Amino acid sequence: MKRPDGQLDEEKVFKDPVHRYIHVNDELIWELIGTREFQRLRRIRQLGTTYLTFHGAEHTRFNHSLGVYEIMRRMLENLEKKMTWDTDERLVCLAAALLHDVGHGPFSHSFEKVFQTDHEEWTRWIILGETEINAVLKRMGEDFPERVADVIAKTYENKLIVSLISSQIDADRMDYLLRDAFYTGVSYGQFDMERLLRVMRPQEDQAVFKHSGMHAVEDYIMSRYQMYWQVYFHPVTRSAEVILSKILHRAKELLAAGYEFRQTPHHFHSLFASTMTLQEYIRLDESIIFYYFQEWEQEEDPILSDLCQRFMDRHLFKYVECDPSKQMLIWPELQQLFTAIGLDPAYYLVIDSSSDLPYDFYRPGEKDERMPIHLQMPDGSLRELSRESDIVEAISGKKRTDHKLYFPEDLLLDQEEYGKEKRRILSLLHQQEG
């Protein structure tokens, strides 16, 4: 660090459409942003396949990570009016906010399911391994990287700090709700962040909220609820997600079977073999994926080629609602019919349930790692939010799951061949929905 206090000579400022400005005063933060691994987040979209539903949502994790940092900075500014801590602790906190998503790979959700990777582990490795990020962090002290990683892993001893980054109401979510609403253009997702920050009160192991700010908290919870069902679980997004997963499955299967690709997919080898190194992982971004998907459109394997074309050109699967209890009755016949008309049901008949997605609904009381939100009553005592708020109580009790059956309707409507079978399939599917 060049200045003894670690401050930049002049504040650096990023223009941000959500928070207006992002302010950086600490050299540490400035240097972290400049690292190769952090810049890589510019090539990984924040919302995976959502841009295929909401064309505005093309923003990346770089964009979001700066936002989380900025919210944390403002949170600390507010909390510091009520408490003190040493500079180090503050920097651990800011760095963790900035880096919390640094381990995300391209289209993380699908990748993690297909390849059993875990972006949180990769985040840890990027912070602790041989990376530019690690080098920058180490200049703050030998154990500094470990401390930052611990915050993200929620094992850090100062639980208050952990809760600021990852709890039911944290800097991460505040940013993504506001940011994703902004970029998609939906009107949900708005809440009064400034007020939330002002009514936060530090406690030993978490931040609580002054009772007078309860309605702002309710508003935040409702925003989350609406964003999950309106945006994150949108059925068209999930259709793209389904196809993406099936592409990866197919490529893995073909590779395992010794299929000869036109161009060897060397970026995927170690991934399929689960021997991926840190450097290989860091190179994996969404451009690479798109490159391969374009290449694979021309592969001979008809399934891989078809699915890649669908993804690239947005010819997605259609869906019907599907009741898992009823579904079993028609499943064997459906699968048989699909096979009969030459469509492998493993790739063309897919159930997607929203509970497969990272469903982080508010649910105090359930056995969960997340701490409930607490209100600080006028007399200083704490009350769990849903005991004070009717609306939150209403939502927290009810886990909602949603099952959809995805299939290539275009292939079934074209009935030059197999007309009878296709009509039967369509009839079975739409019966589901009724």
Add this chain to the structure above:
Amino acid sequence: MKRPDGQLDEEKVFKDPVHRYIHVNDELIWELIGTREFQRLRRIRQLGTTYLTFHGAEHTRFNHSLGVYEIMRRMLENLEKKMTWDTDERLVCLAAALLHDVGHGPFSHSFEKVFQTDHEEWTRWIILGETEINAVLKRMGEDFPERVADVIAKTYENKLIVSLISSQIDADRMDYLLRDAFYTGVSYGQFDMERLLRVMRPQEDQAVFKHSGMHAVEDYIMSRYQMYWQVYFHPVTRSAEVILSKILHRAKELLAAGYEFRQTPHHFHSLFASTMTLQEYIRLDESIIFYYFQEWEQEEDPILSDLCQRFMDRHLFKYVECDPSKQMLIWPELQQLFTAIGLDPAYYLVIDSSSDLPYDFYRPGEKDERMPIHLQMPDGSLRELSRESDIVEAISGKKRTDHKLYFPEDLLLDQEEYGKEKRRILSLLHQQEG
């Protein structure tokens, strides 16, 4: 077309953060959006390298193209209160608005300079050649694609329609000013589009504006002015642009010299050889570029590898202002010094002038293909805008050019080797600025 009137059974709607909703009622438009060539625009950023300066600006030409279409739709809705034309003319207009950018390649500005391509020609070929877009357009009539292409080429006989898409105040610019301001987060770029559309009056060869709306037009002109100098010509963006061009130059040079790449850059062969086919062009998107740049980071050629790392990790060149008249005095010495310290000045000492960039400032009177903006006075006569507006007059008279000299300051600050030469270089450069 399935319905005889070409209307969709139910209006399709896109949520758009800038125009709130984008409405599609014509089957033609819906099908054009679904084509492979139009979907490809999702992989080409609207603002090239600007995301490296304004992190919010990650939106694509897909995003913008929908916006231009929507503005055109609203324009026509307004104009139709004052005039009539046949449905065909309306659809030509909407299709041209939607497709006007379809020929853009990745980072068009740099590509066009290095490879002498022209995105407007490619747009024409995509509309007229063997593409899904052409097939969809043809269903409206054998000459329909030609008509759409003519509008974009400004050779269409109905000059009013041409002017709606491409003039000093057209649907294209209205959208990009509003959209780029929205995504970058800057406060410039705002103007009252709704009012502009309401005061537009159709004339034979262009749309004019009621005199009472002059201030809205002024506001639009000022927005353009501010956006050009604040956003589009931002020196950091241009630094990235400089590096990008130099990468392409270097690759071209190496290929010509028979250099053996680790992986043959087959996407570039035909480009370098100027024999690129339509299908090859369509495959060229920004993912492909990023893929190669990542690969090339590991090439042996130190210049190619260094420049690619700079671009990917955002280690950009710094700059000094540069006065071309003074510059010649120091140029020979500078070039010599660069060579002396092992930096090829052709790649590491670059002048960028904003007039090299597509500078489409408002300048009536100059010999230019663009028609001036006219106001319709209360008595029905027309007056050219700058004769009525002091502010516009002030801007229109003065062409501003800006020259900057870009160089890798980081390599010069590290003075373990060649300390003396580097100090001399830095001194010469900063002298420029004074």
Add this chain to the structure above:
Amino acid sequence: MKRPDGQLDEEKVFKDPVHRYIHVNDELIWELIGTREFQRLRRIRQLGTTYLTFHGAEHTRFNHSLGVYEIMRRMLENLEKKMTWDTDERLVCLAAALLHDVGHGPFSHSFEKVFQTDHEEWTRWIILGETEINAVLKRMGEDFPERVADVIAKTYENKLIVSLISSQIDADRMDYLLRDAFYTGVSYGQFDMERLLRVMRPQEDQAVFKHSGMHAVEDYIMSRYQMYWQVYFHPVTRSAEVILSKILHRAKELLAAGYEFRQTPHHFHSLFASTMTLQEYIRLDESIIFYYFQEWEQEEDPILSDLCQRFMDRHLFKYVECDPSKQMLIWPELQQLFTAIGLDPAYYLVIDSSSDLPYDFYRPGEKDERMPIHLQMPDGSLRELSRESDIVEAISGKKRTDHKLYFPEDLLLDQEEYGKEKRRILSLLHQQEG
């Protein structure tokens, strides 16, 4: 009407900060806006005493009435894509939307309570009596005023039209939620009106909402909920309301007792005597009230003078929460103590319950004149909203009431005199709250 089709030669447009523009094409509407009785709404605030809590909320019923008209105009534009009706019906609807609040007097809520007036009756009289509004309406036909009045009275035979203006989700509320949120500056109150209008479907006796728009409806209901408790029932606003009512009570009492005012309050005579004529009512606006309150600050009667000063200078009463069941225990003692220290408890010790206020919460199932909101399911059947939406169900079941005890804390804290009694009062009051 000058043109046979009743259309204006040129559309008139109002700049509106909430809906951007308000469009008037019908001569009828334009002339109604120009009437004396409608212009009077510029002198009656939309939110009564709320400006004393949220300083931004200084907008008037004129402002709001234009907004309701504009929403109705857009509603009809949307509904007309699905149905047709004759021009007359359309104008009845627009006129009713514009005029629905025309009978409001100054600070209606307090006035209505103290003087047993009813703004809806006054609206009817203004539409049917000898007014400029009546004259304008009559030009459309002898029975036209009656039809407009019937819509507002909800007795009109076309129940669909009635429901557009007054139901659980109508043009009136949509405007006031958006507008009041805008002017107060709170972040609640936002919902996607454009989408709501797009998913409305006309039925015989009401408009229903396409099931796919359910979340927009939920969002609207949540906005209402938050606005009621955050803004409309704000305790500070109610404190001002309490004082206002007590001023009117006192003046009435004094007048009845033959008290001699410095200047005879002739505007109030007929009001107190319940013999007010239409012309007298129309002259009654908030300027008149403020004029008298300023005059009365200098009256000899100490209660009237004190209360008027409090209102004008915003020296409001403080409050404690109050549990009506416990309250009776201390009431006799409190009243006695107040009397002992020279404060008339009838004026200085006031319980206000939010259910005294026009509480128009969403509550299907309860015996109520309002129709529940219905969703149109994909198969065309209708479902009442709360059966589909968990959140709405949660809110609709629970009527919340809130009791507060208002008193002049400033007089009790100043303990030069009656220190012992005042301490006892404060202790009793704060005991309540615990």
Add this chain to the structure above:
Amino acid sequence: MKRPDGQLDEEKVFKDPVHRYIHVNDELIWELIGTREFQRLRRIRQLGTTYLTFHGAEHTRFNHSLGVYEIMRRMLENLEKKMTWDTDERLVCLAAALLHDVGHGPFSHSFEKVFQTDHEEWTRWIILGETEINAVLKRMGEDFPERVADVIAKTYENKLIVSLISSQIDADRMDYLLRDAFYTGVSYGQFDMERLLRVMRPQEDQAVFKHSGMHAVEDYIMSRYQMYWQVYFHPVTRSAEVILSKILHRAKELLAAGYEFRQTPHHFHSLFASTMTLQEYIRLDESIIFYYFQEWEQEEDPILSDLCQRFMDRHLFKYVECDPSKQMLIWPELQQLFTAIGLDPAYYLVIDSSSDLPYDFYRPGEKDERMPIHLQMPDGSLRELSRESDIVEAISGKKRTDHKLYFPEDLLLDQEEYGKEKRRILSLLHQQEG
């Protein structure tokens, strides 16, 4: 003051639609807001008669004064990163910002013209005289009120502080441009205040702006320009202003002539006699004006009665553009014709020139009390803005004046009587315009 540091125990916050929140930490400020004289500003509109043109603009000077205070608070927060001053100086500055408009009366512009009053003098008297404001200020020190008054009078010795409140780019204007744009709903008036505050640099006698922020300054200047011509000088607003002035003139004339009013206008006596006391002035607000205007509608004097009806019911005068050089030719005939048809030309034929209005355009170079705006160049030197900015230069050179002739068109169109004369009048007037 209760706490020795003069800080409130807990920060007070106002929700503000323009600045989101207004923060008060100083007891002094909190108490000033609570004074009778400051609360009175709630009954004086910020934009006089503008609400008759832009219905949204119903906000008051209370609203604006809080905004100016808040901007000043943020300005100081920014400046304090670059400089220090003692707490007292800071409070002088904040108090002056809050109170700068406290002497405004109802519809100040018209009042000042008719009665030769001066709101700045009244501001001074309210601060220095026997008022609650004075009492609160005095608690900070005997000379504190004087210091605050001096800042507002621009005679304070610390010229930097003076310039923050009143210069070409000060807290007052920043607030009114943003606020008036917000409430009217126009899109002009937006600029990036946050950036302006960040690039301000304190100098001995004024704040200057870092060169890199020049475009934000330009944007601010353009906003002013647009707001003046689009909003503040709007011809309809001026029509209302004309009528208002004529009402006051007529009342003054009648009173002087011994005319017997139905109710003696005692609030006006001392005003007309120029013997108004501070207490009388403070009672004068817009409610009082409206009260009298309503009363006067029923006066026997036909001119007073007609003008009052016009104002209350918004039956304004129409206008034609008017060229003062040509005007004299027709003036005698016009006056004669007006008299002939029974209209007193002193009241019904009025020229209004925009330079009569408080025209505070940017014009460095002209002899003016206002200091020009300076930019701080990279080398630390200062440059006057218009020498760097083409746009500002363009505007600053050109004073624009605009003359309009107002008259009651409605009375001329009704040609049952005096048809010939009225036709001649209309022909003369419209000739003007051509």
